[in-house]
Amino acid sequence: MNKINIKININKDAWNWWDACNKVSYGVKWSERISGDIKGKIIGQGKKQALSVLSPYLQWLYKKEDMVVKAVEVSKVFAAVSAEIFRRMEKVTGRKIYRDSFTIFLTTFPRAAYDFSKGYVWLPVVWPEETYIRTFLHELLHFQTYAYWSKYQKEVGNERFEDAKEALTIILRIVTELPGVSATGSTNDR
DSSP states (O other), rough: OEEEEEEEOOHHHHHHHHHHHTOOTTTTTTGGOSSHHHHHHTTOOOOHHHHHHHHHHHHHHHHHHTTTHHHHHHHHHHHHHHHHHHHHHHHHTTSSOOOSEEEEEEEEEOOOOOOOOOOEEETTTTTTTGGHHHHHHHHHHHHHHHHHHHGGGHHHHHHHHHHHHHHGGGHHHHOOTTTTOOOOOOOOOO
């Protein structure tokens, strides 16, 4: 049975802030999505330097946002529908879910990063609750695409494969008829 683990990890959250503010991906300059002094202190900095700035800031923010309560709330959201998420994703892709467990790290940065090799998804708690399942589904479909169809990446080229991977998320309209999930199926404007 597939499992979704919800975790709070300040270092994983800090990494998301640092990584997002120091790169452009899918045409998005992520640093433009936040404001304040913190941005200026992490852009162009090495990971270690940025983490020393981010750690106290995130500790303050975690208390302000009551991240422990958020984690409980997010866990309840996923506990209610996780079996159905996996069942529907298998039906849509025609393939078994490629791994047994996934870890969702709650993040205070407005970017849903992921790590396919580890089954990690960063879930922005700064987004509305109704986006949580949709965001996970979006990243899960990316994972399934990598797991089962990455063999075509070399043949079609990296850019075309990445474009197809994003375009496939339109099929999420089929699986998003779950309670609390909007039917847009995508968290990306691409």
